[in-house]
Amino acid sequence: MQAYDALVFDNDGVLTTPTERPVLERAMETAFEEVGVADPPRSHVETLIGPTIDSLRSIAADHDVEPATLWEARERAAIDAQLDAIRSGQKRLYDDVAALDSIDVPRAIVSNNQHETIGNIVDHFELHRFDPWIGREPTLDGIRRKKPRPYYVEQAVTTMGADNPLYVGDSRVDVAAADAVGIDAAFIRRDHRIDYELDAVPAHEITSLEALSDLVETGR
Numbered sequence: 544m545q546a547y548d549a550l551v552f553d554n555d556g557v558l559t560t561p562t563e564r565p566v567l568e569r570a571m572e573t574a575f576e577e578v579g580v581a582d583p584p585r586s587h588v589e590t591l592i593g594p595t596i597d598s599l600r601s602i603a604a605d606h607d608v609e610p611a612t613l614w615e616a617r618e619r620a621a622i623d624a625q626l627d628a629i630r631s632g633q634k635r636l637y638d639d640v641a642a643l644d645s646i647d648v649p650r651a652i653v654s655n656n657q658h659e660t661i662g663n664i665v666d667h668f669e670l671h672r673f674d675p676w677i678g679r680e681p682t683l684d685g686i687r688r689k690k691p692r693p694y695y696v697e698q699a700v701t702t703m704g705a706d707n708p709l710y711v712g713d714s715r716v717d718v719a720a721a722d723a724v725g726i727d728a729a730f731i732r733r734d735h736r737i738d739y740e741l742d743a744v745p746a747h748e749i750t751s752l753e754a755l756s757d758l759v760e761t762g763r
Contacts, residue, residue, distance in 0.1 A: 547648065547727070547759045549705035551696060552673070553712035554654040557731055557752075559664055560635050562625050567592050570617075570624035577616040578608045591617055596686055611683060618681035622659050629667050636668045637733075639752040643672075646759055651699040652676040655689040655716070675702045691719035700724060709747075709758065718745045729758065 555561045571591045575583040587602045591613075594602070603610040628634040643650065650673050654661050658678035665676050677695045679685035688694040700708050710721035711729045713736055721728035727746035732739070747758060 545707050546761065547707055547709040549648050549700070549703045549708035550643075550646070550650045550755065550759065551699050551703075551708050551710045551726075552650065552652050553690075553710075553714070553717050554652050554661060554664060554678075555656055556713035556733060556735060557711055558637060558640055558652065558670070559629075559668070560637065561735060562628060562634055566624050566628050566633070567621065570620040573620040573624070574613065574616040575606075577620065578606070578613055580606045580608070594686070596683060599683075599686070614683060614686075615681065618657055622657050622663075622681075625656075625660050626663050629663060637752070640668075640670075642751070642753040642756065646756055648759055649674070649703050649705065651703055652678075653690070653695045653699045653710075653720075654678045657681050657685075675699055689716075691716040691723065693720055693723035696720050696724050696726075700726070709755075711752070711755065714739075715742050718743050721745075729755070 552558055568588055571588045572583065574591065587605070590598050590602055599614060600610045603613045625634060652661055652673045654677070656678050658680055661676050661678035665671065665673060677699055679689050679695065690696070696710060709727050709729055710717060711731060712718065713731050713733060718728045718730060718741060722743060729747040729749055730741060730745040731749050731752070749755070
């Protein structure tokens with residue numbers, strides 16, 4: 544097996560704990576308030592957390608709001624709410640991230656979270672060895688380009704100049720994005736993924752980032 548020459552990481556659930564659902568729900572309510580919707584249906588709040596282009600357009604039309612306007616408010620509210628969670632310690636770095644210090648290959652972050660949020664995480668937790676770090680832009684194009692599409696992962700791999708990178712994620716979309724790029728995926732099964740089922744079998748399954756040292760050296 545060929546050794547891996549770079550590591551690309553998802554963020555939420557891999558490097559940092561996932562943003563708690565109530566934090567996101569309150570942010571969505573704030574976004575609706577910003578565009579003049581005082582009491583949105585609960586289903587619309589849930590949809591706005593992770594919409595498709597079609598579902599975003601549908602709920603925007605229901606409230607007579609431009610989709611781009613609603614999405615801009617949504618992104619701003621989510622960025623601000625997650626920054627508060629980071630600063631308060633509610634959204635924290637996993638302890639095993641420290642194990643990466645002993646691995647001497649380039650590393651990057653590719654997340655479906657906003658680019659600004661990933662920047663806030665890099666700055667707050669001093670993750671400056673992760674370069675590049677890429678989140679989606681806070682636009683409708685950002686929705687279209689997010690994983691499982693390979694757009695952002697390809698950007699990272701190209702920037703790093705990696706020949707055989709390993710993508711580390713905690714979701715089906717991470718495994719699918721790696722497959723779309725043609726690289727191996729390592730699925731990390733943390734506590735929030737104990738009963739999580741995958742659609743495809745990743746090259747590796749791990750329970751801690753500490754396992755990556757051997758994987759990088761041997762490719763298995």
